[in-house]
Structures are given as C-alpha cells and as structure tokens.
Amino acid sequence: MRILYGVQGTGNGHLSRARVMAKALAAHGMEVDYLFSGRAADKYFDMQPFGDFQALPGLSFATHRGKVNIPATIKHNSLLGLWHDIRHLDLSGYDLVLNDFEPISAWAARRQGVTCIGISHQAALRWPVPKVGNSWFNAGLLAYFAPVNLALGCHWHHFGFPILPPFVEVAPVTSEATHEILVYLPFESPGDIRALLLPFDSHEFHVYHSGAAPKQLPAHIHWHGFNRDGFKQAMARCGGVIGNAGFELASEAMALGKKLLVKPLMGQFEQLSNVAALELLAAAESMHSLSRQTLRRWLRASNPQPICYPDVGDMLVRWLQQGDWQDTQALCRDMWSKVRLPDSWFSRQDSQALGQPLTRPLSR
Numbered sequence: 001m002r003i004l005y006g007v008q009g010t011g012n013g014h015l016s017r018a019r020v021m022a023k024a025l026a027a028h029g030m031e032v033d034y035l036f037s038g039r040a041a042d043k044y045f046d047m048q049p050f051g052d053f054q055a056l057p058g059l060s061f062a063t064h065r066g067k068v069n070i071p072a073t074i075k076h077n078s079l080l081g082l083w084h085d086i087r088h089l090d091l092s093g094y095d096l097v098l099n100d101f102e103p104i105s106a107w108a109a110r111r112q113g114v115t116c117i118g119i120s121h122q123a124a125l126r127w128p129v130p131k132v133g134n135s136w137f138n139a140g141l142l143a144y145f146a147p148v149n150l151a152l153g154c155h156w157h158h159f160g161f162p163i164l165p166p167f168v169e170v171a172p173v174t175s176e177a178t179h180e181i182l183v184y185l186p187f188e189s190p191g192d193i194r195a196l197l198l199p200f201d202s203h204e205f206h207v208y209h210s211g212a213a214p215k216q217l218p219a220h221i222h223w224h225g226f227n228r229d230g231f232k233q234a235m236a237r238c239g240g241v242i243g244n245a246g247f248e249l250a251s252e253a254m255a256l257g258k259k260l261l262v263k264p265l266m267g268q269f270e271q272l273s274n275v276a277a278l279e280l281l282a283a284a285e286s287m288h289s290l291s292r293q294t295l296r297r298w299l300r301a302s303n304p305q306p307i308c309y310p311d312v313g314d315m316l317v318r319w320l321q322q323g324d325w326q327d328t329q330a331l332c333r334d335m336w337s338k339v340r341l342p343d344s345w346f347s348r349q350d351s352q353a354l355g356q357p358l359t360r361p362l363s364r
Contacts (some may be wrong), residue, residue, distance in 0.1 A: 001321075003032045004091060005098045006105025008146070010038035013121070013248030014100050017154075020167040021098070022049040024313035028321065035089075037104050046228040053241055056085050056104055060146075066214030079083060086111065087284040096320075106146035116148045116206035117230040117325065119164075119316070121247040121268060124153025127161040130276040131269075138269040150325060154247075154312070157281060157341065162332040164316070165309045165339055166251035171236040173256060178239035181299075182258075184231075185206040185244060187265050188290065190214045190223075197221050203299060205242075206234050231297070239303065242295070245286070250278065260284035261298045281345050310338040 003025070007018045018034070025032050025187050026049075034050040036200060037058025047053060059082060082103065089108040091097065097109040097116040109116035126142055126294075154164040182207050185193055194214040197205045201220045213223035224230060224242060235241065241253045245264035253260045262270035262284050278284040286300070287294040319331050 001095045004094045006102035007037045008101040009036040013246045016248045020313040024317040067292040073354040103146045118148035123151035124155040124163045129159045132276045168255045171232040173236045180204045180238045182238040183242045245274040254307045259334040
C-alpha cells in the first residue's frame with residue numbers, strides 16, 4: 001500500500017501528531033510520502049522523520065498579539081494558488097491519502113477519486129463535543145476545508161462518541177523542578193509575555209518563542225528559540241505549563257501530569273472549543289487575556305495525576321493494514337479500554353457523556 005500523508009503545517013500540533021504516525025508507519029514498513037502546507041519549507045524544523053517531503057503554500061491564519069487577524073489572513077492567502085496546487089497534485093500512484101486537516105491533498109483526493117482518511121483533532125469537533133462559537137461558518141470550515149471520506153477525530157475524552165485518544169509521545173520524567181514553568185505562547189508578543197511573568201520571581205520561567213528576547217529580561221525569565229528536544233526535556237522537568245489552547249500541547253501536559261494554564265488564540269474556533277472541553281473536564285485553568293491574577297492563583301495549584309494514553313499511532317496503522325475501514329467503533333473502543341482517566345473527570349455532573357461507555361453507533 002502506497003500512502004500520501006497530507007499535513008497542515010501552520011501549527012506544531014499537527015506536526016507532532018504526524019511524527020507519531022510517521023514512526024508507526026515506518027515500523028510497519030508502509031510506503032509513505034509526506035506533503036505539508038501552510039508555511040514556507042525553510043520554516044519547518046526537525047523534519048527528519050518525513051524524508052524528502054513536499055511543501056506547498058496552502059492556507060493559514062495570520063495573527064497579531066494573540067488574536068486572528070482577518071484582513072491579514074485574506075491578504076496572505078491565495079485561492080488561485082491553492083486551486084493550482086490542487087489541480088496539479090498527481091495521486092495516480094497512491095492507494096490511500098491520510099490527511100491531517102490539509103486542504104490540497106484532501107481536495108485533490110476528492111477530485112481524483114482516491115480514498116482519503118482524515119486523522120485530526122478538528123474531526124472530533126464534528127461530533128457534539130464541547131464547542132464555543134459553533135456557527136454555520138465554522139461547521140462548514142470543518143466539513144469543507146479538507147474534505148475526507150472518513151474522519152477520525154482525537155480528543156482528551158471520547159464524550160460517548162467514536163473518537164480516538166490523543167497521539168502523544170513525551171520524554172520520560174526523570175526529575176522534576178516544581179518551581180520551573182514552561183511557557184509556550186507563540187501568538188503573544190515577547191513584550192507582553194515579559195510583562196506577565198515579571199512579578200513572579202519565585203519561579204523560573206522557560207519561554208519558547210520564535211521572536212527575539214525582550215530587552216532587560218530579568219534573571220527568572222529564560223528565553224529560548226524553539227528546539228524540539230529542548231522543549232520536550234523542559235516539559236518533562238517542569239512543574240507546570242502555560243500555553244495556548246492547542247490540542248497537542250495540552251495532551252502532552254496531561255500525559256505527564258503537569259498542571260496547565262491556557263490562553264486561547266482569540267477568534268480561533270478550535271482553541272476556544274478546547275478551552276470549553278478543558279474547563280468541563282476541570283483539566284486546566286484558562287485566561288482570555290494575559291492575567292497576572294489568574295497566573296498568581298494557578299501557580300499555587302497542585303499537579304494532576306498523569307494520564308497514560310495508549311500508542312494510538314501503532315494501533316491505528318495496524319487497523320489501516322487490516323483494510324476494514326468502516327469499523328471505527330471497535331477501533332475506538334479498543335483504544336479507550338486501555339486508558340485510565342482521572343477520577344475527577346467522572347465527578348462532573350454537567351455532562352451526561354462523561355464516563356459513559358462508548359456504545360453509540362457511528363454516523364457517517
């Protein structure tokens with residue numbers, strides 16, 4: 001079986017999930033080519049697992065100081081260029097397209113009649129899971145941005161629906177420094193991050209950001225350019241994580257048992273919905289602006305118990321090899337049977353789905 005794997009490259013969460021899948025696909029001897037879209041080829045890092053990958057412009061959101069910038073998004077995206085790439089992507093040599101919310105490979109597969117299976121967090125939002133801002137526009141975006149024949153979503157809880165657990169690969173915790181805090185707020189300006197952290201000199205903050213470090217950085221704030229290995233080591237060692245409300249970052253924090261404070265990208269439907277789910281599960285604190293008061297309260301909180309999610313990548317590749325792609329119900333049930341979720345998640349009374357067995361039939 002020869003596979004094209006299309007990955008949305010605008011967020012590091014998509015790349016993290018693709019790395020987990022690439023490892024599993026390689027272990028099972030699958031022949032895979034990778035296509036990424038959403039950023040320039042020279043802006044990707046640590047791409048060795050993907051071999052001689054292809055990078056195309058695709059579509060992406062522009063942001064400014066923690067918010068989606070609609071005018072800049074329209075200006076920086078070319079629909080004509082997108083249509084050109086869709087028309088010229090040749091899938092004649094592929095048996096299957098795997099897709100992580102990547103529009104070029106998804107639309108090319110639809111045009112050429114190649115089976116396309118979506119593997120993304122966005123696919124989970126097609127189900128009635130916790131959501132914020134579920135407008136007709138956002139529903140259409142989920143359905144048509146990267147259309148697939150079969151959508152496999154992943155989430156922190158199945159909520160009673162055929163949804164996969166997160167794809168998580170974390171460094172083991174060998175030692176922990178509770179006073180160290182990992183900070184990953186890529187959509188916020190360096191100056192705003194410095195201002196947030198400045199008063200809390202009883203903690204050490206390790207900030208990973210693509211922007212240059214602010215001037216006059218105090219000794220308790222350490223500024224790092226993004227480095228995947230360094231980031232994972234800091235994640236394993238730290239006593240808590242401050243981040244945006246991206247799915248993979250929160251998944252890694254949960255798997256390691258790290259307390260989590262999230263600030264969503266305002267105007268971004270997926271991140272606002274992630275906050276709703278995290279609050280429902282009591283799995284994180286949230287702030288809609290960079291709030292020192294919220295940070296002060298969160299720093300005093302204790303860490304939760306780790307969640308041991310299964311090797312979703314390996315189990316999914318085995319399922320793909322079997323070829324019975326309609327039976328997603330058994331696949332999801334098997335994965336969740338291996339997960340011990342926190343007891344606190346089942347004490348919540350505001351969602352009947354929490355803690356219920358995965359018995360609902362799959363609707364296509």
